[in-house]
Amino acid sequence: MFSRASVEGNNGTLEYLVAGDGKVVFYLSESPSKDIPAAIGRFSATRRVVVPAETVGAERIVGIIDGLGDGTCDVIAFGAAASTGLQLAALLPGKVDKLVLETPSLASQSDALQKLVAEPLFDNGARMLTVIGSQCSEEAHKTAIGLKSSFQRSHLAFVYEAGENVAETQPLRYGNLVSDFLQKGGAYVIKG
């Protein structure tokens, strides 16, 4: 379903996987070489799903975004890739429309991001949804709450009976929730 493509940038060639057509949604994970969760693959029925083929920082993903055209995009970031998602939204204000952080882990975040998160009610312009499983650890729960309280246009969602990897443990509920958020984020985060 996914095909390979590449983009040239200042730091060389960056390969990515792409499937579907429509508004672009990036999927960033801790290890891109791993299988893309089926729940993410299914978004390609209505959207253009783009997955960087290697773990890269936000600056290099900007290159892909630039190569894909002028429209806005959405970003789904899993685990430690949450930092990249947040940095991407900060680097491209107005370009990232909706940002989904699944079980975010910010243990290895950069100083810049730490500063960003520490700032109360920072507005990166994106509507943000943090997704966490009801069976996640207390630590994961604290991180999610911290993000919810730090970002102005952000929301928090619990997926019942889901573990650390929500897309894998509850693919249907995860798919319903994220696809609904991508379609009508304004219903989750009212503030414009």
Place this chain on the structure above:
Amino acid sequence: MKFSYFHTMPYDGLRSPGSWPVRNDNFDPQHGKELYEAYINCLAYAEECGFDWLGCNEHHFSPYGLMANCNLIGAALINRTKNAKLAMVGNLVPMLNPIRVAEEYAMLDVMSGGRLIAGFMRGVPHEYLAYNIAPSESRSRQQEAIALILKAWTETEPFAWEGEHFQFRAVSIWPKPMQKPYPRILISATNEDSALVAAEHRAIMGMAFISDLSVPRRNIETYRKAARSAGWEPRPEDVLVGQAICIAESDDEARAEMESGLGYLNRVLMGPQREAQKIVIERTRYFEREEVGKGFANRLAAQSALSIDKLIDGGGIFCGSPESVVRQMKRVHGELGNGVFNLMMKVGDLPDTSVLRGMRLFKERVLPQVCDL
């Protein structure tokens, strides 16, 4: 030992049982108003008589109980009482909107100054027919509803919920409960499967319709074991046992009144719903294990067929003079080690004059003998 004054608010004066759902052309609103007044007065008086809790419950489509929403009665009791716990035992959470339950319970807790005991009941099988909810989903709906209510009570940030049965996009309830982290919760545990659920949630376990003490004894043991596995040790006050009770000056007088009240309860009030329950148990997966369903049906059937003596022996009722009732309570407590008795004094159509007399005798001659159990 704590004592709960439990009321189902039955409708009296009916002659034939009919079938379920019980047609309502015999319901007289003026009589209904009088019953509500009398029942609320009894509940308020119970605090004066030394009862620690006032218990209400929820039933539908039947004269068995006039509390389709027991939270309304809880609210009516707040300003009529000062210290008694308001035990809603309880809202049938699988059938209701869990967010609404979280909100109404939080209102009761705040308005009463932290006196709520929150019952998260699964409901007896036929209630599912009333609200058109699949009985087979009852357990999973109960589990998810409890998780969602606890999240709504404790979460400090607005949140969305994506579950199997319930989906909400933005939850942030006002008010939140006064008791922290949340009110004591109570879950019905009339079988071993339910006892496990109660232990998992560190809830008070509640049992009623007892016909043989070996059943609650086994459930309590299951509950205690499961609680220990989950890392906590239940106290006696975590075990509630419910009985119908009639206290009179003499054993004979109490027995005659109990027989009459039970006759109305079993024939008129419970007859139609027993049939409906039978159908739900036979045709759905309300009980995941067949033997649990059979046990439930057998227990109800046994209760309605037993003599007063057998019911006393089985621990399902307390009946007699104050001295006899004290003996009976001590025996059941000795067998089960429970810390709460949930006593239903309005048995069937027992006149309120008899109920009030029983309450006075409880205060003066029973409670002083059993309060230190």
